[in-house]
Amino acid sequence: MRTIGLMSGTSLDGVDAAWMETDGEAVGRLGPSLTLPYDSELRRDLRKLLDLATELPPDDLFLLDCERRLTERHVEAVVKLGQPADLIGFHGQTILHRPVAGRPGQGRTWQIGDAALLARRTRMRVAHDFRSADVAAGGQGAPLVPVFHAALAAALPKPVAVLNLGGVGNLTWIGTDGQLLAFDTGPANGPLDDWARRSTGADYDIDGRLALAGQVDGAVMAPLLRHPFLAQPPPKSLDRLDFDRALREAGADALSPADGAATLVAFCACTVAAAARHLPEPPKQWLVTGGGRRNAALMRALSGALPEPVRPVEVVGWDGDALEAQAFGLLAARAMAGLPLTYPMTTGVAEPLTGGRIAMP
Ligand SMILES: Nc1ncnc2c1ncn2[C@@H]1O[C@H](COP(=O)(O)OP(=O)(O)OP(=O)(O)O)[C@@H](O)[C@H]1O
Numbered sequence: 001m002r003t004i005g006l007m008s009g010t011s012l013d014g015v016d017a018a019w020m021e022t023d024g025e026a027v028g029r030l031g032p033s034l035t036l037p038y039d040s041e042l043r044r045d046l047r048k049l050l051d052l053a054t055e056l057p058p059d060d061l062f063l064l065d066c067e068r069r070l071t072e073r074h075v076e077a078v079v080k081l082g083q084p085a086d087l088i089g090f091h092g093q094t095i096l097h098r099p100v101a102g103r104p105g106q107g108r109t110w111q112i113g114d115a116a117l118l119a120r121r122t123r124m125r126v127a128h129d130f131r132s133a134d135v136a137a138g139g140q141g142a143p144l145v146p147v148f149h150a151a152l153a154a155a156l157p158k159p160v161a162v163l164n165l166g167g168v169g170n171l172t173w174i175g176t177d178g179q180l181l182a183f184d185t186g187p188a189n190g191p192l193d194d195w196a197r198r199s200t201g202a203d204y205d206i207d208g209r210l211a212l213a214g215q216v217d218g219a220v221m222a223p224l225l226r227h228p229f230l231a232q233p234p235p236k237s238l239d240r241l242d243f244d245r246a247l248r249e250a251g252a253d254a255l256s257p258a259d260g261a262a263t264l265v266a267f268c269a270c271t272v273a274a275a276a277r278h279l280p281e282p283p284k285q286w287l288v289t290g291g292g293r294r295n296a297a298l299m300r301a302l303s304g305a306l307p308e309p310v311r312p313v314e315v316v317g318w319d320g321d322a323l324e325a326q327a328f329g330l331l332a333a334r335a336m337a338g339l340p341l342t343y344p345m346t347t348g349v350a351e352p353l354t355g356g357r358i359a360m361p
């Protein structure tokens with residue numbers, strides 16, 4: 001099946017699109033990919049939606065307007081990619097993520113995006129709503145990419161860890177017998193981006209330059225390192241804003257721009273080191289994907305915090321900018337075929353579970 005995966009991640013920077021051939025099991029030919037950045041108004045409005053989401057009714061006019069603009073950008077990405085496909089995998093934009101572990105029907109995860117509009121405008125079938133079946137069954141609803149990481153890593157030496165540093169961090173560990181363990185590690189670029197915007201006006205800390213110029217503040221770090229999420233055994237997942245209160249209460253806001261960035265970077269590395277303690281066996285190497293692999297301060301902090309080699313996924317020939325979008329191409333094909341998207345060791349769902357819905361053109 002020829003698929004186009006579309007992912008709009010928690011850092012709200014834009015939509016990633018990638019073409020791929022897959023039967024839902026194996027990764028076939030990988031085609032072109034691109035990122036279509038959002039204009040600053042859409043970025044700002046999506047960020048506003050995250051703050052409002054718990055109170056928003058589904059027919060809120062501001063919400064519906066954002067959803068339409070977001071979907072239009074996805075149409076544009078498909079047009080710009082210019083590749084014929086049989087199926088689109090459309091993640092949408094998460095604006096709220098509140099799963100309740102092991103409690104079917106109690107949790108909530110909310111991705112906005114108009115799949116019917118996307119199907120109509122692209123004249124392609126669209127698989128979407130990938131997380132809600134898992135959350136409805138008592139799973140975390142995230143992460144979803146592990147099944148794709150496992151397919152890609154088939155020929156790599158194991159155990160191996162794939163670390164995605166997006167707005168939130170997530171980790172896939174693949175054992176020698178192909179066993180999977182996956183969970184969110186902690187905040188990654190999300191708080192760093194908010195910090196850069198507030199303290200310097202930039203969208204993010206380019207190449208980690210601000211953080212490299214700062215000092216880690218031990219007094220701010222200390223309470224953060226005691227946050228219960230770090231010790232909580234997996235499965236576990238996060239909302240983009242889950243650590244905002246803890247960061248405020250730890251006094252991060254009072255730091256200088258450079259020291260704040262350095263402290264957030266160091267904390268992110270510590271969350272990954274804490275995640276490593278939950279793994280059944282240490283990985284041979286850490287393969288880092290997502291925009292955070294471009295942050296030199298973060299990569300240096302990770303290398304300091306982990307005993308194994310830490311490298312960008314490009315060392316094994318993967319494209320760290322396209323990986324999440326490619327994953328949604330595979331997940332779309334799996335949804336079509338009724339194959340599992342989530343597993344007890346990735347989201348904590350009781351049994352392997354399929355998910356997603358299909359919108360027809
Ligand atoms: N050159 C760079 N230097 C530092 N940071 C960078 C650089 N390029 C990208 N980033 C960071 O990466 C982020 C985007 O990463 P990515 O696209 O992987 O996130 P996402 O897919 O939106 O998030 P998630 O994986 O949580 O859904 C930016 O917001 C920025 O913080």
Ligand SMILES: CC(=O)N[C@H]1[C@@H]2OC[C@@H](O2)[C@@H](O)[C@@H]1O[C@H](C)C(=O)O
Pocket residue numbers: 009010094097109141142143144145146164166167168169170184237238324
């Ligand atoms: C609810 C939600 O959108 N979670 C995202 C977020 O960004 C990274 C991390 O948190 C991960 O759990 C997930 O995204 C990837 C694509 C996933 O589900 O695997």
